[in-house]
Amino acid sequence: MNSATSATDPTTQEKTMNAVVLERRHEIRIRPVPGPGRVGPDEVRIGVHTVGICGSDVHYYTHGRIGPYVVEDPMVLGHEASGTVLEVGADVTHLAVGDRVCMEPGIPDPRSRASRLGIYNVDPDVRFWATPPVHGCLRPEIVHPADFTYKLPDRLSLEEGALIEPFAVAVHAVTKARISPGDVVAVVGAGTIGVLTAIAATASGASRVYVSDVAPEKFAKLRAYPTIHPVDAGEQDLAEVVREATEGWGADVVFEASGNPRAFGSLWEAPAPGGAVVLVGIPVSPVSLDVAAAQARELRIETVFRYANAYPRAIELAASPAVDLGALISATYPFEEAVTAFERGAEARPTDTKIQIRVAGA
Known part of the structure; x- marks a missing residue:
């Protein structure tokens, strides 16, 4: 048995x-919702x-939908989270009360074909925090499957732990x-x-990474990485910069991380013959692909x-x-200023990379 007493009075768990x-x-409020309930044998309670x-949180706030996912009922926001274990279920052996953790927000059906194949992220029945109709984690406590809860190494702060979720996208x-190499x-x-993709690529052996954007203010957070080279898309063409730097050959790998439909018009000009194009950003509307150019x-x-x-892998790399x-x-x-935080997120300031909300003590 590995059960433990919650740091929260059990009599309050249903409140x-x-x-x-x-x-x-366009309407966010901080208000009471039902508590997360009791902890099952394979679950943990997390403060x-x-x-x-995340950009998806902001998009639900400003547009009320992302593709087929429509906010039809009130929804708790948030899916990039870290916290501290308050209680562990009877069958949980790899976590203990007091552990600092981050949580993977997408829970698949473990019996699905996608899960058995190891591609559980595309399980049609996956339940992902803050994706309608599933509630998110912007609340003081959640109950979560222990198999999707990961202990943080001492080198990572809880603030950095909350960045593991988007970093996992980059690592993937x-x-x-x-x-x-x-x-x-x-x-x-x-x-x-x-x-994050540029940082992960550098840490994974890329000798040079060229990053383009129309807002050069975004490059400030990359100055600490000497192998990452910013390209002001308003002044320079990424494909031309890359070809010039590679004697006309091109990039071995090109990541499309903007989701901007306009980016697809010249996307095939940057990669080298036999290279790879990885589509990371998700366009909000259909785009055209020049298949012949790729072929x-x-x-x-x-x-x-x-x-x-x-x-x-994301945790190990982040701790390096x-x-x-x-x-x-x-x-x-702070938690009580969450509405202000989302209003700032909706401003999309080019100098902002990640805005966080401190929930602890709420």
Whole structure:
């Protein structure tokens, strides 16, 4: 038996707690919601410490939907989270009360065909935090499957732990790219995912990484990485810069991390013959792909949807001296100022990389 007493009075577990709730488009409130309930034998209760604001959270706030996912009922926001274990279920052996953890927000059906194949991220029945109709984690406590809860090494802060979720996207993308030591890489888009992908590519052996964006202010967080080279898309063409730097050959791997439909018009000009194009950003509307251009150079095309089996690698890499996730945090708001934090997120300031909300003590 590995059960433990919760740090919270068990008699209060069924009571309400405040949460950050998207009531409808353009309306967020902090208000009571039902508590997470009791802990099952394979679950843990976690006191949430920090939650990052993701672009998807902001998109639900500003647009009320992402593709087929529509906010029809009030929804608790947040899926990038870290915290401290308060209680463990009877069958949990790898975690203990007091452990600092981060949580993988997508829970698949373990019996699904996708899960058995190891691609549980594309399980049609996956339940992902803050994706309608599933509630997120912007609340003081959550109950979560222990198998999707990961202990943080001492070198990582809880704030950095909340960045593991978007970093897992980057690590998954770099893994699918199959980067080799010395590869030249190009990244389109210097938003949070683009920046993290550039960092992951550098840490995975890329000799040079060229990152383009129309807002050069976004490059500030990359100055600590001497092998990452910013390209101001308003002044320079990424493909031309890469070709000039590689004697006309091109990049071994190109990551599209902007999701901007305009980026696809010239996407095939940057990769080298036999290279790879990894689609990380998700366009909000259909885009055109020049298949003939890709075929003419036998480009390998990979697509990325969230991640699968990437959290352990992301944690190990984040804890290495090659990565500094903490430097990407632009601002941290207390729980009671969560609405202000989302309003800032909706502003999309080019100098912001990651905005977080401190939930602990809420």
